[in-house]
Amino acid sequence: MSRSVLVTGGARGIGRAIAEDLAGHGHRVAVTCRQGTPPAGVHGVTCDVTDPAAVEQALREVAAIHGEVEVLVANAGITRDALLLATPDRDVDEVLDTDLRAVIRMAKLAARAMLGARWGRLVLISSAVAFTGSPGQAAYSAAKAGLVGLARSLAWELGPRGITVNVVAPGLIDTDMTRGLRPARREEYLAATPLRRAGRPEEVAAAVRFLVGDDASFITGAVLPVGGGLGMGV
Numbered sequence: 001m002s003r004s005v006l007v008t009g010g011a012r013g014i015g016r017a018i019a020e021d022l023a024g025h026g027h028r029v030a031v032t033c034r035q036g037t038p039p040a041g042v043h044g045v046t047c048d049v050t051d052p053a054a055v056e057q058a059l060r061e062v063a064a065i066h067g068e069v070e071v072l073v074a075n076a077g078i079t080r081d082a083l084l085l086a087t088p089d090r091d092v093d094e095v096l097d098t099d100l101r102a103v104i105r106m107a108k109l110a111a112r113a114m115l116g117a118r119w120g121r122l123v124l125i126s127s128a129v130a131f132t133g134s135p136g137q138a139a140y141s142a143a144k145a146g147l148v149g150l151a152r153s154l155a156w157e158l159g160p161r162g163i164t165v166n167v168v169a170p171g172l173i174d175t176d177m178t179r180g181l182r183p184a185r186r187e188e189y190l191a192a193t194p195l196r197r198a199g200r201p202e203e204v205a206a207a208v209r210f211l212v213g214d215d216a217s218f219i220t221g222a223v224l225p226v227g228g229g230l231g232m233g234v
């Protein structure tokens with residue numbers, strides 16, 4: 001069944017792969033982007049997810065074009081890597097605003113329409129470092145761990161209305177975000193990854209497709225790691 005899907009941060013990286021995958025499987029997909037162009041066949045909405053008015057407008061625009069959002073994939077995210085003691089407060093705020101507060105706000109707005117439909121899917125893109133911690137990523141890890149608490153609380157609040165809320169926790173994935181990693185840090189990640197390689201955005205997209213599809217109808221509050229085994233068991 002074709003669903004109205006909104007993926008935040010869908011012009012590049014993991015979000016783009018998710019949007020392409022879901023559009024390729026027949027869904028009506030829209031993405032938010034601040035710059036760049038959306039994939040072919042995907043509607044692009046200009047939106048900074050930290051701007052509440054822009055988020056409301058984006059959801060209205062998608063509803064008008066594809067119908068009320070039935071599937072929200074909260075993917076947009078940033079890092080500002082530095083040891084916490086050397087991190088300016090504004091960087092901490094920026095990470096928390098983008099990676100946590102914006103997700104809470106968007107989930108709240110999207111869930112409102114899903115309640116009426118008594119069906120919906122929320123997928124939050126977290127990270128393996130939410131569970132392992134990561135030196136230089138204190139605020140990022142805190143935000144990504146916060147998404148797990150958010151998802152599990154919403155799973156309780158929205159479950160009775162047929163809405164599932166799940167988390168995908170990628171490991172090291174090759175995108176713009178990880179391109180700048182110090183080679184030594186990248187090696188550490190690979191050494192901690194049983195599959196001994198970085199993942200591809202398409203591999204994360206496949207997990208998201210599973211969670212939004214009918215085969216995942218009885219799965220909520222789950223964390224699905226997509227990290228080649230990075231952090232397993234944590």
Ligand code: NDP
Pocket residue numbers: 008009010011012013014015032033034035036047048049050075076077078098125126127128169170171172173174175176177178
């Ligand atoms: P990229 O840096 O390649 O892309 C980040 C995306 O987020 C871009 O589409 C960007 O939009 C969007 N974005 C950032 N800030 C905002 C904002 N304020 N408003 C709207 N959009 C915004 O990262 P990835 O594709 O690698 O990451 C996607 C998600 O996966 C993130 O949440 C990240 O934390 C998570 N993740 C990534 C891992 C990895 O190894 N790559 C590992 C674990 C988790 P724009 O193009 O407009 O800048």
